[in-house]
Amino acid sequence: QVQLQESGPGLVKPSETLSLTCTVSGGSVSSGSYYWSWIRQPPGKGLQWIGYMYYSGSTNYNPSLKSRVTISIDTSKNQFSLKLSSVTAADTAMYYCVRGYFTKWFDPWGQGTLVTVSS
């Protein structure tokens, strides 16, 4: 059974870059059957899709975040990563890494990691 686990700093200063890693166990990020996504949820609010990457290297980002987002994959470590630059308090959220199916649904989700943007 595939499991995903986020890791990274829980506190990031304004204007800096948020960096998170998702470790995949029980499956391979090199599988051609899925894509690997990040989704976030500000405290008390709804879900926002950030973007995804396919193992081949193709990416797709939320247009509202595209200028600040980079998603990458490290097949040797079976991990994928998120970088979000120039963060502000509005980027404070629970960040989830998620596996995506080609028929456009997400499962499973990692447990999430809370990132707070504050000086």
Added chain:
Amino acid sequence: NFMLTQPHSVSESPGKTVTISCTRSSGSIASNYVQWYRQRPGSSPTIVIYEDNQRPSGVPGRFSGSIDSSSNSASLTISGLKTEDEADYYCQSYDSSDHFVFGTGTKVTVL
């Protein structure tokens, strides 16, 4: 891009049926699959319906999904309501550029 609007909250007694709507602001609801996720307090979302009306293994038959083109909306119906169904529910779809959109979320309260 489009929006998916859900009622803020619904409530019903145990054993009853609740239906949550998800209305697409532009474009046809039928043109792209709709998914539904349940998020219990303090937990990650989990899929309960995919591809409009398909149930993953492990999700009870009390959960069903449907699409109504006349109202340009999708619906999640939970029958035989149980206290364990109390959670936030989100619909999700996408556009022709593979940009994903989540609904505004609905809090289900079991009275």
